[in-house]
Amino acid sequence: GDSVTQMEGPVTLSEEAFLTINCTYTATGYPSLFWYVQYPGEGLQLLLKATKADDKGSNKGFEATYRKETTSFHLEKGSVQVSDSAVYFCALSDLVWDDKIIFGKGTRLHILP
């Protein structure tokens, strides 16, 4: 079945550091890919998305490129801020399965001032 694997956390960085959170997937169809963010005590919010190969999703300085050849969707940000501290989830929805979104286990990010 479809699955999402993302790097385990916690990831701890200093403010203004470069961020990469790795995400790879397996899917039988043509998935759309997502990154969600969850701040403490809250629900998840969609951060960015990409619907086909080579698409780049971007929002709030975060970017991720849909790489079909490596089945990856790594999240990057050039200069992180303390306010970026949260849990980040990679996810996919696959038209073959049509009803569900598959989430990764989440990566907790701590940014130190």
Add this chain to the structure above:
Amino acid sequence: DGGITQSPKYLFRKEGQNVTLSCEQNLNHDAMYWYRQDPGQGLRLIYYSQIVNDFQKGDIAEGYSVSREKKESFPLTVTSAQKNPTAFYLCATTPGTSVYEQYFGPGTRLTVT
């Protein structure tokens, strides 16, 4: 304001009691979902519903029940049969388009003692 409401934010129950968690949406979205979140385990799907009066079991449905009598509402009952009910519960919706990005409510933290 369009959105998803979950109430209450915090809920406390004694072991052996059933408890119902509320999820209401005014987004006019077709599909609704319930997830359970435990530390370090990401999101696990409990139940989901694509249309009124129909719902499907997710990955961890045992000990839970749902109903979908109205498009706007998808309550989740945690029964006394659920062995470890203490968790953070998240409700989500999708508009039913081909790109299945989900919209999340703020969550309910249930503590059973």
